[in-house]
Amino acid sequence: MNHTALLPGSFSPITLGHSSIVDKILPLFDKVIIGIGVNSQKSHWLSIEDRKHLCELVFKSSPKISCTFFNGLTSEFCRANNIKYIVRGVRSFTDFEYEYQISQTNKQLAPELTTILLPADSHLIHVQSTTIFDIIKYGGDTSSFLHPQVRDFLHTKINNRS
Amino acid sequence: MNHTALLPGSFSPITLGHSSIVDKILPLFDKVIIGIGVNSQKSHWLSIEDRKHLCELVFKSSPKISCTFFNGLTSEFCRANNIKYIVRGVRSFTDFEYEYQISQTNKQLAPELTTILLPADSHLIHVQSTTIFDIIKYGGDTSSFLHPQVRDFLHTKINNRS
Amino acid sequence: MNHTALLPGSFSPITLGHSSIVDKILPLFDKVIIGIGVNSQKSHWLSIEDRKHLCELVFKSSPKISCTFFNGLTSEFCRANNIKYIVRGVRSFTDFEYEYQISQTNKQLAPELTTILLPADSHLIHVQSTTIFDIIKYGGDTSSFLHPQVRDFLHTKINNRS
Amino acid sequence: MNHTALLPGSFSPITLGHSSIVDKILPLFDKVIIGIGVNSQKSHWLSIEDRKHLCELVFKSSPKISCTFFNGLTSEFCRANNIKYIVRGVRSFTDFEYEYQISQTNKQLAPELTTILLPADSHLIHVQSTTIFDIIKYGGDTSSFLHPQVRDFLHTKINNRS
Amino acid sequence: MNHTALLPGSFSPITLGHSSIVDKILPLFDKVIIGIGVNSQKSHWLSIEDRKHLCELVFKSSPKISCTFFNGLTSEFCRANNIKYIVRGVRSFTDFEYEYQISQTNKQLAPELTTILLPADSHLIHVQSTTIFDIIKYGGDTSSFLHPQVRDFLHTKINNRS
Amino acid sequence: MNHTALLPGSFSPITLGHSSIVDKILPLFDKVIIGIGVNSQKSHWLSIEDRKHLCELVFKSSPKISCTFFNGLTSEFCRANNIKYIVRGVRSFTDFEYEYQISQTNKQLAPELTTILLPADSHLIHVQSTTIFDIIKYGGDTSSFLHPQVRDFLHTKINNRS
Numbered sequence: 001m002n003h004t005a006l007l008p009g010s011f012s013p014i015t016l017g018h019s020s021i022v023d024k025i026l027p028l029f030d031k032v033i034i035g036i037g038v039n040s041q042k043s044h045w046l047s048i049e050d051r052k053h054l055c056e057l058v059f060k061s062s063p064k065i066s067c068t069f070f071n072g073l074t075s076e077f078c079r080a081n082n083i084k085y086i087v088r089g090v091r092s093f094t095d096f097e098y099e100y101q102i103s104q105t106n107k108q109l110a111p112e113l114t115t116i117l118l119p120a121d122s123h124l125i126h127v128q129s130t131t132i133f134d135i136i137k138y139g140g141d142t143s144s145f146l147h148p149q150v151r152d153f154l155h156t157k158i159n160n161r162s
Numbered sequence: 163m164n165h166t167a168l169l170p171g172s173f174s175p176i177t178l179g180h181s182s183i184v185d186k187i188l189p190l191f192d193k194v195i196i197g198i199g200v201n202s203q204k205s206h207w208l209s210i211e212d213r214k215h216l217c218e219l220v221f222k223s224s225p226k227i228s229c230t231f232f233n234g235l236t237s238e239f240c241r242a243n244n245i246k247y248i249v250r251g252v253r254s255f256t257d258f259e260y261e262y263q264i265s266q267t268n269k270q271l272a273p274e275l276t277t278i279l280l281p282a283d284s285h286l287i288h289v290q291s292t293t294i295f296d297i298i299k300y301g302g303d304t305s306s307f308l309h310p311q312v313r314d315f316l317h318t319k320i321n322n323r324s
Numbered sequence: 325m326n327h328t329a330l331l332p333g334s335f336s337p338i339t340l341g342h343s344s345i346v347d348k349i350l351p352l353f354d355k356v357i358i359g360i361g362v363n364s365q366k367s368h369w370l371s372i373e374d375r376k377h378l379c380e381l382v383f384k385s386s387p388k389i390s391c392t393f394f395n396g397l398t399s400e401f402c403r404a405n406n407i408k409y410i411v412r413g414v415r416s417f418t419d420f421e422y423e424y425q426i427s428q429t430n431k432q433l434a435p436e437l438t439t440i441l442l443p444a445d446s447h448l449i450h451v452q453s454t455t456i457f458d459i460i461k462y463g464g465d466t467s468s469f470l471h472p473q474v475r476d477f478l479h480t481k482i483n484n485r486s
Numbered sequence: 487m488n489h490t491a492l493l494p495g496s497f498s499p500i501t502l503g504h505s506s507i508v509d510k511i512l513p514l515f516d517k518v519i520i521g522i523g524v525n526s527q528k529s530h531w532l533s534i535e536d537r538k539h540l541c542e543l544v545f546k547s548s549p550k551i552s553c554t555f556f557n558g559l560t561s562e563f564c565r566a567n568n569i570k571y572i573v574r575g576v577r578s579f580t581d582f583e584y585e586y587q588i589s590q591t592n593k594q595l596a597p598e599l600t601t602i603l604l605p606a607d608s609h610l611i612h613v614q615s616t617t618i619f620d621i622i623k624y625g626g627d628t629s630s631f632l633h634p635q636v637r638d639f640l641h642t643k644i645n646n647r648s
Numbered sequence: 649m650n651h652t653a654l655l656p657g658s659f660s661p662i663t664l665g666h667s668s669i670v671d672k673i674l675p676l677f678d679k680v681i682i683g684i685g686v687n688s689q690k691s692h693w694l695s696i697e698d699r700k701h702l703c704e705l706v707f708k709s710s711p712k713i714s715c716t717f718f719n720g721l722t723s724e725f726c727r728a729n730n731i732k733y734i735v736r737g738v739r740s741f742t743d744f745e746y747e748y749q750i751s752q753t754n755k756q757l758a759p760e761l762t763t764i765l766l767p768a769d770s771h772l773i774h775v776q777s778t779t780i781f782d783i784i785k786y787g788g789d790t791s792s793f794l795h796p797q798v799r800d801f802l803h804t805k806i807n808n809r810s
Numbered sequence: 811m812n813h814t815a816l817l818p819g820s821f822s823p824i825t826l827g828h829s830s831i832v833d834k835i836l837p838l839f840d841k842v843i844i845g846i847g848v849n850s851q852k853s854h855w856l857s858i859e860d861r862k863h864l865c866e867l868v869f870k871s872s873p874k875i876s877c878t879f880f881n882g883l884t885s886e887f888c889r890a891n892n893i894k895y896i897v898r899g900v901r902s903f904t905d906f907e908y909e910y911q912i913s914q915t916n917k918q919l920a921p922e923l924t925t926i927l928l929p930a931d932s933h934l935i936h937v938q939s940t941t942i943f944d945i946i947k948y949g950g951d952t953s954s955f956l957h958p959q960v961r962d963f964l965h966t967k968i969n970n971r972s
Contacts, residue, residue, distance in 0.1 A: 003513065003514060024600040025600070025602075027489065027570075028489060028514045028515070028571070029514070072296075072299075072300040073296060073297060073300040073301075073302050075302065076300055076301070076302070084513075085514075090582075090586075090603070091749075092745050092749065093255070093579055093582065093583070093741070093745055093903055094256065094742065094745055096576075096579065096582045097254050097255055097256055097579070099605070100576075100605045101253075101254065101290065103605045104605070104607075105293055105297075107607065108306055109297065109302045109303065114510040114511070114604070115604070115605060116511075116602050116603075116604060117576070117602075117603040117604070117605065118600070118601070118602060118603070119585070119586045119589045119590070119601060119603065121590075121593065128749065131753055134720075134721060135721065135753075135757065137720075138720040138721040138724055139721075139724070140721050140723065140724070140757045141757065144756060165351065165352060186438040187438070187440075189327065189408075190327060190352045190353070190409075191352070234782075234785075234786040235782060235783060235786040235787075235788050237788065238786055238787070238788070246351075247352075252420075252424075252441070255417055255420065255421070255579055255741070256742065258414075258417065258420045259417070259740050259741055259742055261443070262414075262443045263739075263740065263776065265443045266443070266445075267779055267783075269445065270792060271783065271788045271789065276348040276349070276442070277442070277443060278349075278440050278441075278442060279414070279440075279441040279442070279443065280438070280439070280440060280441070281423070281424045281427045281428070281439060281441065283428075283431065396620075396623075396624040397620060397621060397624040397625075397626050399626065400624055400625070400626070415911075416907050416911065417579070417741055417903070417907055418580065418904065418907055421578050421579055421580055425577075425578065425614065429617055429621075432630060433621065433626045433627065452911065455915055458882075458883060459883060459915075459919065461882075462882040462883040462886055463883075463886070464883050464885065464886070464919045465919065468918060558944075558947075558948040559944060559945065559948040559949075559950050561950065562948055562949070562950070579903070580904065583902050583903055583904055587901075587902065587938065591941055591945075594954060595945065595950045595951065651837065651838060672924040673924070673926075675813065675894075676813060676838045676839070676895070677838070732837075733838075738906075738910075738927070741903055741906065741907070744900075744903065744906045745903070747929070748900075748929045751929045752929070752931075755931065762834040762835070762928070763928070763929060764835075764926050764927075764928060765900070765926075765927040765928070765929065766924070766925070766926060766927070767909070767910045767913045767914070767925060767927065769914075769917065
């Protein structure tokens with residue numbers, strides 16, 4: 001049988017935390033889809049095109065991984081793409097509570113779905129999207145959070161903006 | 163003595179979770195007031211008139227239950243209406259923390275007030291206002307979350323919108 | 325209809341926190357039963373007889389309140405005594421999680437049961453059975469935690485012991 | 487490549503919650519090992535032989551699943567058996583915190599290990615070992631928690647004891 | 649050596665909770681800087697000038713305390729001002745989680761930084777900025793939350809507004 | 811003025827986490843007392859003499875630090891030794907809740923006491939006393955948790971035991 005996992009998220013931007021999660025589950029799946037949510041109510045400092053571009057940069061040498069936009073219900077997206085597993089990293093209690101509630105909603109809408117949670121490595125638990133923006137903007141060091149190619153892209157973008 | 167309970171909330175929309183809480187405490191009170199908050203800073207996808215209409219639909223056969231808007235301090239509303247008990251459902255830790263802090267504020271402003279928390283039934287813990295909107299919008303099944311009459315109203319409304 | 329509430333616990337010893345909870349819910353019920361659990365796996369520094377004696381001391385002027393031992397399943401005790409409401413104080417997150425799980429077990433064993441949680445007043449959130457023992461033993465002041473008659477009893481008992 | 491998952495636990499007794507977790511991850515692995523910990527400091531009301539017997543009863547028709555005792559460090563057991571994935575169900579915040587800390591310890595001792603957490607289905611979140619013992623002992627209904635063959639075994643055992 | 653502590657926050661407005669924290673740590677430091685964050689994404693009902701004015705009112709008789717705006721990375725501000733200690737009050741679990749993550753980010757950006765968390769006194773745990781606004785607006789009593797001079801300022805301001 | 815901090819704990823054994831906390835607060839105090847609790851109800855695999863010996867080994871070159879047993883109420887010990895500050899590391903939510911409650915008890919018994927909580931560095935959050943024992947017993951690597959001199963002592967002790 002063919003197993004596909006969805007890693008949904010905003011990826012604003014993709015971090016070492018995300019790719020660490022993909023690396024861990026990749027051996028178990030035939031295909032991993034990076035699903036970049038486009039209907040989130042959160043405002044993002046990165047356009048969805050930039051977010052997808054950075055995901056593709058990071059995973060370009062992995063033929064089992066593809067990056068795609070998705071909107072609408074996660075459960076419908078999974079059914080349409082024959083996905084049975086959703087994977088999410090969990091850094092904190094608030095994360096856990098949120099993921100738990102979402103997993104139960106997905107379960108109710110699509111009982112065949114399984115949500116897999118992976119505890120973030122402890123040296124990455126504090127990496128957050130808005131923090132990263134601030135660190136780059138004010139000249140902090142992001143090398144422990146971000147892939148080099150993502151870092152280069154963002155430093156250029158943010159410094160040109162101001 | 164006459165006992166009145168206030169169930170304050172945004173009711174955006176009323177769910178099976180809310181009416182389950184009302185059912186549980188109704189025998190203990192002479193009157194239960196569904197207090198639809200109108201000064202909340204949250205943006206809602208349902209107007210306050212629609213929210214009140216749906217509450218009234220759900221509770222129309224219960225003479226002990228009334229639905230009303232309220233704004234301002236909960237403690238002042240309670241004093242003005244001779245209410246000594248505030249009732250809230252709790253689904254999660256974040257809920258609990260929020261309710262705990264609000265209960266202590268109310269206690270300090272009006273020491274005669276008692277806050278009663280009811281644990282949500284475990285099959286309803288994941289029902290959230292924004293989730294419901296998405297599920298209806300993208301064609302998911304809401305029958306385990308919503309009363310039939312609420313479901314009909316919302317399906318019509320959301321489908322006409324788009 | 326006749327409404328009875330059960331306040332189950334170890335009451336080792338009864339504190340101002342317990343009686344504050346009873347005071348708050350007493351107007352809603354015809355009868356409140358203080359249920360002193362005798363099959364708890366926790367070891368206690370107070371015998372169950374002493375614990376019951378102290379509860380009776382505290383509530384002796386309240387005809388609606390009775391104190392009793394109970395063992396076995398809470399849900400069976402409630403059924404045998406026609407109790408529909410279980411009341412518990414909640415001081416903390418760990419408390420909340422424990423109470424939530426117990427309430428769901430009770431709900432599954434006896435669907436007619438409702439668990440009511442009351443947030444402890446913030447100045448009492450740190451009162452714990454083992455702490456009280458230590459405070460008395462080492463001469464600390466317990467007047468903000470304990471009823472005078474409980475305090476007298478325990479001071480005598482603990483000082484005579486050593 | 488051959489993928490093996492370890493589901494460590496006390497299985498005192500195995501519940502529908504455990505087998506639900508195994509069912510969810512089984513398609514991803516070539517082999518799943520039910521690892522019954524024998525060096526836990528918790529006292530159990532079921533002998534390790536009974537616990538293993540019940541696991542084998544439940545999984546006897548699944549050739550990919552084996553049941554075994556293990557003691558010592560989980561990370562060493564995994565290395566000795568070429569296991570890269572540890573799977574655990576998570577019912578609550580306290581569970582999550584515990585699992586998170588254990589996963590980080592295992593990661594530090596054996597960086598090649600990945601811990602996968604599966605949120606327990608919400609109707610099973612309140613199933614706990616000691617609760618099950620009490621429910622059986624006092625005649626409650628365990629059919630929503632336990633497999634029929636486990637239930638039969640335990641009812642006989644506990645009723646004969648008293 | 650000279651020790652300086654930074655108490656960063658939005659101080660919207662300064663409360664008895666904040667000054668209680670300053671009082672507790674003041675003996676340990678030669679200088680305490682009240683750092684009023686101006687780049688926060690939160691919208692505030694008080695201008696930063698008003699917030700600074702109220703902090704200065706409260707601390708005007710303490711020569712060791714100064715009030716200043718700051719924006720950008722906390723870690724950069726600390727380096728520029730030779731600050732090694734950041735102090736924050738913690739009222740709740742959500743607070744703790746947030747502070748924990750921020751402390752780890754700061755640690756990574758500036759390893760010489762130490763974050764000190766002080767548990768808020770239990771009678772102040774429910775004081776929140778938006779709550780205070782509502783209480784003043786609707787005529788509630790703020791004397792247990794606010795310094796008299798802050799109260800006077802805000803009552804005048806809010807009542808003139810409407 | 812002379813400032814003394816108490817770091818109370820079981821130190822079973824002292825870890826890099828403990829000394830990291832001492833290092834961070836040492837500049838703020840004239841004296842730091844490592845208070846090894848002898849009346850804890852927890853059973854320990856290390857005698858209190860061994861625990862004190864290991865603390866002294868670790869801190870022997872720091873004249874401002876002393877190691878001592880203490881029993882009874884922390885608040886009484888602080889009064890007797892003119893200590894105004896208690897320092898504790900916090901690794902997790904459960905830790906935080908426990909520390910919060912203890913800090914409020916101490917505050918009530920001795921209002922002049924301030925409790926300072928320091929978030930554990932994220933790479934040390936999973937270090938626990940019982941885990942350490944198991945890791946040594948089963949031959950795991952403790953170099954990221956323990957000082958070399960503590961490691962040597964414990965490896966010898968535990969290997970001689972079995």
